[in-house]
Amino acid sequence: MTEPPVWTRFETVALHAGQEPDAATGSVVPPIYQVSTYKQDGVGGLRGGYEYSRSGNPTRDALQACLAALEDPLGAAAGTTRGMAFASGLAAEDTLLRAVCAPGGHAVIPDDAYGGTYRLFAKVLARWGLDHTPARLTDLDAVAAAIEPGRTNVVWVETPTNPLLRVADIAAIAEVAHAAGALLVVDNTFASPYLQQPLLLGADIVVHSTTKYLGGHSDVIGGALVARDPEIAEKLAYHQNAMGAVAGPFDSWLVLRGAKTLAVRMDRHCANAKVIVEMLLAHPKVIEVFYPGIEGHDGYSLARKQMRDFGGMVSFRVSGGESAAVEVCNRARLFTLGESLGGVESLIEHPGRMTHASVAGTPLEVPADLVRLSVGLEHVDDLIADLSQALG
Ligand SMILES: *Cc1c(COP(=O)(O)O)cnc(C)c1O
Numbered sequence: 001m002t003e004p005p006v007w008t009r010f011e012t013v014a015l016h017a018g019q020e021p022d023a024a025t026g027s028v029v030p031p032i033y034q035v036s037t038y039k040q041d042g043v044g045g046l047r048g049g050y051e052y053s054r055s056g057n058p059t060r061d062a063l064q065a066c067l068a069a070l071e072d073p074l075g076a077a078a079g080t081t082r083g084m085a086f087a088s089g090l091a092a093e094d095t096l097l098r099a100v101c102a103p104g105g106h107a108v109i110p111d112d113a114y115g116g117t118y119r120l121f122a123k124v125l126a127r128w129g130l131d132h133t134p135a136r137l138t139d140l141d142a143v144a145a146a147i148e149p150g151r152t153n154v155v156w157v158e159t160p161t162n163p164l165l166r167v168a169d170i171a172a173i174a175e176v177a178h179a180a181g182a183l184l185v186v187d188n189t190f191a192s193p194y195l196q197q198p199l200l201l202g203a204d205i206v207v208h209s210t211t212k213y214l215g216g217h218s219d220v221i222g223g224a225l226v227a228r229d230p231e232i233a234e235k236l237a238y239h240q241n242a243m244g245a246v247a248g249p250f251d252s253w254l255v256l257r258g259a260k261t262l263a264v265r266m267d268r269h270c271a272n273a274k275v276i277v278e279m280l281l282a283h284p285k286v287i288e289v290f291y292p293g294i295e296g297h298d299g300y301s302l303a304r305k306q307m308r309d310f311g312g313m314v315s316f317r318v319s320g321g322e323s324a325a326v327e328v329c330n331r332a333r334l335f336t337l338g339e340s341l342g343g344v345e346s347l348i349e350h351p352g353r354m355t356h357a358s359v360a361g362t363p364l365e366v367p368a369d370l371v372r373l374s375v376g377l378e379h380v381d382d383l384i385a386d387l388s389q390a391l392g
Contacts, residue, residue: 031058037051102130103130109135152180160191160311163315272375314372325350346374
């Protein structure tokens with residue numbers, strides 16, 4: 001048998017990594033192996049290593065191989081970088097933190113972390129003895145000051161952040177974390193692996209909510225971990241099975257189908273977002289626009305360096321305060337009023353009252369006049385028309 005070729009270009013990887021035609025039938029997409037257990041050929045005689053679907057399932061394996069290759073094609077081909085699929089982004093995070101941290105340990109987290117991540121640290125893991133310190137990740141000195149060498153297990157990075165789209169320097173933070181003996185974790189949900197590959201910039205573990213861009217169609221909840229170091233990957237895989245929050249076969253299949261078109265979707269998300277940003281910047285009712293692709297935006301040069309493009313998330317402040325921002329959300333028709341992001345359809349929301357309501361009164365509180373958009377794939381002229389009428 002000759003070795004299969006190693007594809008490294010993103011579009012090709014997305015369509016083929018982990019997706020060899022099915023050995024039994026030639027099916028060109030991995031079938032949904034909706035099964036819990038597998039017949040053994042004599043005790044311990046496993047076919048392809050499959051024993052029980054929490055431990056291993058061919059549909060999930062296909063997705064996991066693809067996820068690893070999307071974040072690090074060469075490492076995945078070498079068998080060192082591994083992907084793991086979970087029932088949700090938060091299930092992936094919980095598994096990761098309980099695998100690599102211990103009671104008495106400590107994490108540095110973004111001071112504008114995703115609300116669910118913050119809640120996991122503050123309300124769940126704190127009770128099990130894992131401390132955390134929020135830090136402004138755009139300030140390297142603040143990150144270094146928040147690290148407690150010898151005690152800090154992980155530095156947790158989100159970039160761009162939600163909802164203010166701040167950009168953190170992954171390579172620089174990796175150095176600071178590693179110098180103190182901590183692992184660097186990057187939640188790559190907002191950028192997706194098409195726009196940013198943190199493992200290649202020095203991160204140890206990438207986290208995804210595959211619910212968002214990777215799935216891309218607002219029809220599945222899922223999460224992922226991808227790790228580069230075989231020892232860390234093995235520890236995560238052990239905990240994935242031992243804790244059991246795995247992605248089911250159909251959910252795995254949906255995420256894998258979404259991943260196939262990630263590159264073309266992201267290109268259009270980015271292109272539509274740019275047109276909308278231009279419109280917002282020129283609009284008299286808009287006070288401030290947050291998007292890493294704006295030349296004056298704090299993260300612009302860094303985003304250009306570590307991202308392929310600037311993404312499909314846009315936030316802006318509306319003159320007239322909270323009620324004006326809420327009104328814009330309520331008046332939108334084509335933009336669907338709803339939480340989540342990264343789907344083909346455009347969404348609009350008021351972070352202060354919706355996604356970020358739980359952080360009111362904490363250092364993570366967001367401006368009350370802020371509106372967040374997840375720019376979708378509708379015709380951009382229709383999106384512009386809807387936003388114009390919503391802004392009044
Ligand atoms: C949605 C999201 C999560 C959590 O993922 P779920 O799939 O909802 O559990 C984590 N991080 C970011 C940045 C997210 O947007």
